[in-house]
Amino acid sequence: MPAPRSFDYAIIRIVPRVERQEFLNVGVVVFSRTGHFLEVKIDYELARLAAFAPGCELEMVRAQLRAVETVCRGGAEAGYFGTLSQSERFNWLVAPSSTIIQASPVHSGLA
Incomplete structure (x- = not known):
């Protein structure tokens, strides 16, 4: 059995009115880091929104x-951010923000 790998994750939220602190997880x-893995999954069905x-x-x-x-994803299409490491891109994506797209606090786990 392979050794468990640690991972971090955050929920991507839409916060239409920041002052109301209401959000929709999308x-x-x-x-x-140990699995050399960074991926995002987004539900684009925005009828609920x-x-x-x-x-x-x-x-x-x-x-x-x-x-x-x-x-x-990184790469040339992402411009400057595409040159950053997976860790740096993850940290940028989950950094606190006051925009309509926000991330939850980061959680950790083992898989």
């Missing part, structure tokens, strides 16, 4: 979520 970003926050610009939200995926 994805997860997972990082394992339309009901939760009428008037929210869904295409703008989708564009920002795609940017999260681009930074996570």
Whole structure:
């Protein structure tokens, strides 16, 4: 049996009105330094968001979520962020933010 590997993860949230502290979970970003793994999964079905926050610009939200995926993947398409290590990209993605796209506190686990 292989030894368990540690990983960190954070939930990706849409926070349409920061002052109300209400959010909708739409994805997860997972990082394992020992597993050389960084990936994000996002649910682009935003019908719940339309009901939760009428008037929210869904295409703008989708564009920002795609940017999260681009930074996570790295490479030339991500510009400067594409040159960063997986660890640095994860830390940037989960850093506290006051924008409409935010990450939960980071949690750890073993797999």
